[in-house]
Amino acid sequence: xxxxxxxxxxxxxxxxxxxxxxxxxxxxxxxxxxxxxxxxxxxxxxxxxxxxxxxxxxxxxxxxxxxxxxxxxxxxxxxxxxxxxxxxxxxxxxxxxxxxxxxxxxxxxxxxxxxxxxxxxxxxxxxxxxxxxxxxxxxxxxxxxxxxxxxxxxxxxxxxxxxxxxxxxxxxxxxxxxxxxxxxxxxxxxxxxxxxxxxxxxxxxxxxxxxxxxxxxxxxxxxxxxxxxxxxxxxxxxxxxxxxxxxxxxxxxxxxxxxxxxxxxxxxxxxxxxxxxxxxxxxxxxxxxxxxxxxxxxxxxxxxxxxxxxxxxxxxxxxxxxxxxxxxxxxxxxxxxxxxxxxxxxxxxxxxxxxxxxxxxxxxxxxxxxxxxxxxxxxxxxxxxxxxxxxxxxxxxxxxxxxxxxxxxxxxxxxxxxxxxxxxxxxxxxxxxxxxxxxxxxxxxxxxxxxxxxx
Amino acid sequence: xxxxxxxxxxxxxxxxxxxxxxxxxxxxxxxxxxxxxxxxxxxxxxxxxxxxxxxxxxxxxxxxxxxxxxxxxxxxxxxxxxxxxxxxxxxxxxxxxxxxxxxxxxxxxxxxxxxxxxxxxxxxxxxxxxxxxxxxxxxxxxxxxxxxxxxxxxxxxxxxxxxxxxxxxxxxxxxxxxxxxxxxxxxxxxxxxxxxxxxxxxxxxxxxxxxxxxxxxxxxxxxxxxxxxxxxxxxxxxxxxxxxxxxxxxxxxxxxxxxxxxxxxxxxxxxxxxxxxxxxxxxxxxxxxxxxxxxxxxxxxxxxxxxxxxxxxxxxxxxxxxxxxxxxxxxxxxxxxxxxxxxxxxxxxxxxxxxxxxxxxxxxxxxxxxxxxxxxxxxxxxxxxxxxxxxxxxxxxxxxxxxxxxxxxxxxxxxxxxxxxxxxxxxxxxxxxxxxxxxxxxxxxxxxxxxxxxx
Numbered sequence: 001x002x003x004x005x006x007x008x009x010x011x012x013x014x015x016x017x018x019x020x021x022x023x024x025x026x027x028x029x030x031x032x033x034x035x036x037x038x039x040x041x042x043x044x045x046x047x048x049x050x051x052x053x054x055x056x057x058x059x060x061x062x063x064x065x066x067x068x069x070x071x072x073x074x075x076x077x078x079x080x081x082x083x084x085x086x087x088x089x090x091x092x093x094x095x096x097x098x099x100x101x102x103x104x105x106x107x108x109x110x111x112x113x114x115x116x117x118x119x120x121x122x123x124x125x126x127x128x129x130x131x132x133x134x135x136x137x138x139x140x141x142x143x144x145x146x147x148x149x150x151x152x153x154x155x156x157x158x159x160x161x162x163x164x165x166x167x168x169x170x171x172x173x174x175x176x177x178x179x180x181x182x183x184x185x186x187x188x189x190x191x192x193x194x195x196x197x198x199x200x201x202x203x204x205x206x207x208x209x210x211x212x213x214x215x216x217x218x219x220x221x222x223x224x225x226x227x228x229x230x231x232x233x234x235x236x237x238x239x240x241x242x243x244x245x246x247x248x249x250x251x252x253x254x255x256x257x258x259x260x261x262x263x264x265x266x267x268x269x270x271x272x273x274x275x276x277x278x279x280x281x282x283x284x285x286x287x288x289x290x291x292x293x294x295x296x297x298x299x300x301x302x303x304x305x306x307x308x309x310x311x312x313x314x315x316x317x318x319x320x321x322x323x324x325x326x327x328x329x330x331x332x333x334x335x336x337x338x339x340x341x342x343x344x345x346x347x348x349x350x351x352x353x354x355x356x357x358x359x360x361x362x363x364x365x366x367x368x369x370x371x372x373x374x375x376x377x378x379x380x381x382x383x384x385x386x387x388x389x390x391x392x393x394x395x396x397x398x399x400x401x402x403x404x405x406x407x408x409x410x411x412x413x414x415x416x417x418x419x420x421x422x423x424x425x426x427x428x429x430x431x432x433x434x435x436x437x438x439x440x441x442x443x444x445x446x447x448x449x450x451x452x453x454x455x
Numbered sequence: 456x457x458x459x460x461x462x463x464x465x466x467x468x469x470x471x472x473x474x475x476x477x478x479x480x481x482x483x484x485x486x487x488x489x490x491x492x493x494x495x496x497x498x499x500x501x502x503x504x505x506x507x508x509x510x511x512x513x514x515x516x517x518x519x520x521x522x523x524x525x526x527x528x529x530x531x532x533x534x535x536x537x538x539x540x541x542x543x544x545x546x547x548x549x550x551x552x553x554x555x556x557x558x559x560x561x562x563x564x565x566x567x568x569x570x571x572x573x574x575x576x577x578x579x580x581x582x583x584x585x586x587x588x589x590x591x592x593x594x595x596x597x598x599x600x601x602x603x604x605x606x607x608x609x610x611x612x613x614x615x616x617x618x619x620x621x622x623x624x625x626x627x628x629x630x631x632x633x634x635x636x637x638x639x640x641x642x643x644x645x646x647x648x649x650x651x652x653x654x655x656x657x658x659x660x661x662x663x664x665x666x667x668x669x670x671x672x673x674x675x676x677x678x679x680x681x682x683x684x685x686x687x688x689x690x691x692x693x694x695x696x697x698x699x700x701x702x703x704x705x706x707x708x709x710x711x712x713x714x715x716x717x718x719x720x721x722x723x724x725x726x727x728x729x730x731x732x733x734x735x736x737x738x739x740x741x742x743x744x745x746x747x748x749x750x751x752x753x754x755x756x757x758x759x760x761x762x763x764x765x766x767x768x769x770x771x772x773x774x775x776x777x778x779x780x781x782x783x784x785x786x787x788x789x790x791x792x793x794x795x796x797x798x799x800x801x802x803x804x805x806x807x808x809x810x811x812x813x814x815x816x817x818x819x820x821x822x823x824x825x826x827x828x829x830x831x832x833x834x835x836x837x838x839x840x841x842x843x844x845x846x847x848x849x850x851x852x853x854x855x856x857x858x859x860x861x862x863x864x865x866x867x868x869x870x871x872x873x874x875x876x877x878x879x880x881x882x883x884x885x886x887x888x889x890x891x892x893x894x895x896x897x898x899x900x901x902x903x904x905x906x907x908x909x910x
Contacts, residue, residue, distance in 0.1 A: 165766075166764075166765065166766035167764075167766075168764030168765060168766045168767060168838060168867060169766045169867075171764075171838070171867075172867050172868065172869070175868050175869035175872065176869045176870075178869060178871070179869050179870060179871045217766070219766070219769060243766070243769035243770055243773060244769060244773065245773045245777070246772065246773050246776035246777065247776075248772040248773070248775070248776045248781070248782045249769045249770070249772040249773030249776065250769070251772070252760075252768040252769035252772040252782075252805050253766075253768075253769035281887065281888075281889055282770055282887075282888065283887055305707075309621075309622075309623030309626075310621065310623060311620075311621035311622075311623045311624045311672070311674070311698070311708075312623060313707040313708075314674060314698035314699060314704045314705070314707035314708035315698055315704070315737055317701065317703040317704040317706070317707040318698060318699065318700045318701050318703070318704030320703070321701035321702075321703045321704065322700070322701065326703075327703045327707075350707050383623060383626070412623060412624075412626075412627050413627065413630050414627070414630035414631045414633060414634050415631075415634060415870050415874065415886070416633070416634045416871065416874055417630065419870065419871055431870070432736065432737075432738055433736075433737065434736055
């Protein structure tokens with residue numbers, strides 16, 4: 001599998017200099033990323049593309065090849081897969097569309113490729129996919145990607161690995177990297193997943209030391225039992241958004257990536273039995289992982305809410321209770337300690353600070369709450385009306401690690417301000433109270449499952 | 456009531472030149488907004504504040520006064536209310552805190568003010584509130600507001616009127632104006648609402664020709680029956696977010712604005728019986744109103760999804776069904792017309808266009824769908840990968856008005872890009888598929904309630 005992400009030599013089959021040629025965009029991005037291995041193009045005119053030497057067939061290339069990327073019309077794909085076999089290539093990414101998602105003839109071609117690959121020990125991704133992106137090896141073969149647009153992803157190397165069954169959702173997630181501290185490790189687009197599927201990738205990412213969290217967008221489940229087994233073995237949080245909860249959604253997904261989509265019951269079972277975190281919105285794929293990568297787990301249900309803007313105490317209390325968590329009951333000693341930190345409006349939970357401009361008051365309150373026996377985690381809702389508030393919450397991550405308890409911060413300002421504060425300071429901040437509470441909930445869910453499995 | 460929003464003369468009681476004086480910020484913002492009437496300050500030293508002549512009591516002022524704004528320590532408020540009575544002032548905004556939200560003595564003071572006001576035919580807002588903002592009359596007496604920060608609100612005069620029982624939520628809504636096309640008419644902060652309450656303001660805004668939608672944030676319901684009656688009489692959509700669904704949330708709200716908060720059952724009943732739209736998230740207060748102000752109502756359940764990014768067809772289909780709406784079944788004739796517009800991936804609903812750069816193709820598809828008998832509304836999910844996509848969706852509002860059917864647009868790009876596109880082009884765009892579906896749902900809910908009431 002490693003060869004899909006960090007190959008020493010690559011051929012892009014179908015890359016040419018024709019206008020709008022998609023293969024050429026792959027040669028282009030690899031050159032832009034300064035791919036260090038050998039890079040070749042295959043096209044009918046054997047022409048060089050973006051500086052990659054061109055050949056009219058794979059077998060003509062003199063050098064050894066580790067990975068073939070095929071992006072040709074679907075009817076010629078089986079031929080090129082055979083050429084890969086003759087050349088000894090064991091890893092293929094088939095990005096071409098026109099397979100099982102487009103009817104019978106496509107299904108036949110897909111089956112033909114599969115049979116040949118199985119017989120020759122070839123693993124392949126796709127067909128009908130975008131390929132892979134790896135921020136550590138700086139390898140990316142997404143077709144159509146604009147050089148420079150995603151520089152941020154490569155400069156903020158992270159530990160979240162994605163499996164995405166849709167180019168559009170992949171692009172949305174890539175876009176979100178630019179406005180969040182969700183930093184990516186690897187991303188795989190699996191398309192019709194005729195060979196490599198979500199379960200294979202859970203296995204792979206579970207062993208991958210650079211992956212802390214696995215995020216997935218799926219339009220269908222290929223093999224429920226295999227997914228269940230892979231997820232059960234995994235030590236890492238697995239978050240999945242699956243389309244097709246309803247028959248209408250399943251029908252729509254079917255027209256897109258051709259899975260047997262209408263098996264939501266199987267999937268729901270797998271989630272329950274294997275501790276998979278089922279996501280409720282596509283945005284959770286990029287908003288929630290940071291609770292795992294930046295914070296210790298929530299080990300109990302009791303959450304302390306801290307705010308300098310009274311209304312949000314009630315709003316978050318409702319959300320916490322709805323989510324099955326609880327408002328921590330602060331004992332008298334804790335409340336007395338809190339009262340000494342400054343002029344607080346409320347020292348019971350929610351702790352309401354009112355307007356202060358003393359950074360130390362924030363720090364003192366965070367310290368009292370995090371060190372308190374009655375508190376398992378924090379939900380700070382600091383209105384950022386002065387720089388001092390940012391200075392204070394920037395200390396929080398370190399304090400959370402010290403006490404082994406998480407904080408899910410929500411800033412009650414408009415979205416653009418939240419994004420600006422988050423990016424400028426690289427602090428883990430959520431965009432709504434719903435998102436912050438959801439982050440605590442999934443953190444607790446994963447922790448509980450891990451404990452149950454461990455015992 | 457009109458005098459609260461457009462007074463010809465105002466006194467700010469408690470405005471002085473002391474450091475951090477909050478009354479002074481009110482004189483300052485009114486001067487900044489070029490308030491054209493007479494403006495006076497009252498303080499112990501009878502000093503002028505930001506150019507407003509100063510007096511040591513209200514009765515000393517020689518000119519007639521229409522509105523008094525009181526922002527002094529709570530213990531002296533009853534005295535100043537009495538001075539208002541003597542001066543013949545019939546409208547008072549009491550912004551001071553320290554009343555029923557702070558215990559017995561505060562409750563007594565609040566009662567004292569109420570009794571006097573009732574006996575003298577005075578209406579008052581608050582105590583413990585921010586006051587009002589009116590973009591048409593350019594009047595704003597929110598304390599602490601920074602001149603210039605909300606210029607956008609005044610230059611984009613709108614038709615949404617808000618009633619807000621929290622300064623923090625008010626500030627969040629004000630911030631959101633800057634990133635959305637939600638344009639405001641009036642905003643009232645009601646605090647402890649001892650006199651003027653949410654029901655009074657529903658009555659007022661229902662008669663106000665500049666109000667199309669009423670949005671409310673409430674921490675308590677003062678009088679369930681009165682609210683029910685006001686809402687029933689109203690012709691306009693009323694959207695309310697209420698804190699205190701749970702006992703924990705109610706307890707937190709109680710410490711903030713001192714209502715009898717734990718009456719969620721009464722409220723839930725009022726919503727059902729009076730067609731009030733109960734909001735699920737605070738963000739819906741600023742994200743949803745635009746479906747009412749920019750689009751015709753959804754008059755049936757059948758929604759057509761249009762996308763150029765396949766995955767979102769399935770995602771939105773699931774959401775529509777979850778929300779009780781349905782995917783429109785396009786008949787053969789409609790599908791044939793769609794097929795003729797270009798190379799579509801799918802002509803059944805969801806209509807999947809794939810990548811095109813022809814604006815006319817978008818327009819043709821919108822026209823076919825909106826004019827189709829089988830379709831009550833649109834959910835367009837256009838990935839904005841080229842300017843042409845923006846050009847196309849900018850035509851949509853006009854087309855929707857022509858056919859009397861709404862479109863709730865979601866752009867599947869990252870939040871900052873959505874905000875940028877929305878603001879630069881002033882198009883009504885939602886930030887998530889959940890939000891777009893929710894907008895269609897509340898549009899349909901209000902339409903159905905109006906029809907039922909009308910018949």
